[in-house]
Amino acid sequence: MAAAQTSPSQVMxxxxxxxxxxAATPLAVVWSISGIHPMWGLIGRYTFSLLLMLPLLKxxxxxxPVNPLALKSYVAGSMNLIGGQFFMYLAASYLSSSLIALMYGFAPLLAGVVGHSILKTQKLKWFQWLGxxxxxxxxVVVFLGQQNSGFHLIGVGMMMISLVSYVFSIxxxxxxxxxVPAMAQATGSIAVSFLLSMLIVPFVWQHFPxxxxxxKALSGLAFTVVASSVVAMLCYFSLLHQLAPSTIALTNVITPIVAMCLGALLNHEHISFTAVCGMVTVINGLLLYFGQELIALIIKPKTA
Incomplete structure (x- = not known):
């Protein structure tokens, strides 16, 4: 397959x-739904993404491919989009973009636990449990520091559901x-997500913008359509053929740092000192948990 011919530099x-x-997507989502119902932001994202992807394919x-195996793969990929993103858009009404990115930082932990406890595909070491x-x-420290600034328990619950959908999809x-080529996989998954998003329309029609x-809202929508749904999905499905699921989820280790900076600089999000300490603690825990995979990811292209 084409994925097997991908060079290490392309993978990196x-x-x-x-x-x-x-890292920038949570902020773009928050911007894209400013002044409108969150679900219309999601519906608009998949509508315009599909209109962009179909001509690109041509x-x-x-x-x-439209064989049964490919169609099944498209449905599986849509679980990250319509499943995970559905609840992330709802959570964006309750949480700041930096907190959304921070919660996604727990995706690799969840992927590791699933692989260890349910699928038996990996065995966690003591330092991973410590991490x-x-x-x-x-x-917990972050939540204590943000109780009066961008924190809401409902939003946290929705993000947890989003995380489960994301990891399950991987x-x-x-x-x-x-x-299936990465571009076909991305297009098929977006198409399934678009069709499923149409089921939401009757319930939010009264909130039509x-x-x-x-x-700001238009720029956020443009970013989620072009970068988050098209470019990122092409990278994502291409990497799924090259790397382990937990390594894919490892992308979320660094995103909270970048997202926190973007939220503070571009969206004037207040982050307390306690929350910053908590974020640093979270990231250190994630680095300890995935230290070996990080080192392997950095060294592998150099030794290939």
Whole structure:
């Protein structure tokens, strides 16, 4: 398959691009739904993304398999989009962008626990369990420091559901292992997500946006369509053929730092000193948990 011909430098480039895009996505989501119902932000994202991807498939002459295995893979991929993103958009009404990114930092932990306890595909070492405990303690500190600034228990619950959907999608697509090009996989998953998002329309029709959105909202929508849904999904599904699920989820280790800076600089989000200490603790826990994989990810391209 084409994925097997991908060079180590291309893998690293896709990985870095995915980290940067996903770091900025929570802020883009918060901006895109400013003044409108969150679900219309999600529906608009998948509508415009699909309108962009379909012509790209034609222009680049990419194949689009529609056999049963490929269709199953598209459905599996949509669990990250319509499943995970559905609840993230709802959570964006309750949480700041930096807290959303921080919660996604727990995706690698969840992926590791699933692989260890349920799928039996990996065995966690003592320092990984220690890293998990440290990260969880750090998250508690963040919540204590942000109780009056961008924190809401409902939003946290929605983000937990989003995380489960995201991790489930990774393992499902990986287990299907369909011989589908990354662009076809991204397009198919977005198409399924678009169709499922249409089921939401009757419930939010009364909230249909009637006014022209602000420049900030439009820029947020443009970013989620072009970068988050198209470019990031191409990188994401390409990497799924190259790396382990837990390594894919590892992209979320660095995103909280970048997202926190973006939220403070561009969205004037207040982050207390206690919350900063908690975020540092979380990231240290994640680094301890995935220290070996980080080192392997850095060294592998150099030794390939």
């Amino acid at each position: 480039g896709s990985y870095i691009a995915l980290v940067l895009i996903w 222009i680049l002459q990419q194949s689009f 998990m405990v440290i990260a969880l303690c750090g998250l 393992f499902w697509v990986k287990s299907i292992n369909a011989p 009637t006014a022209i959105s602000s420049a």
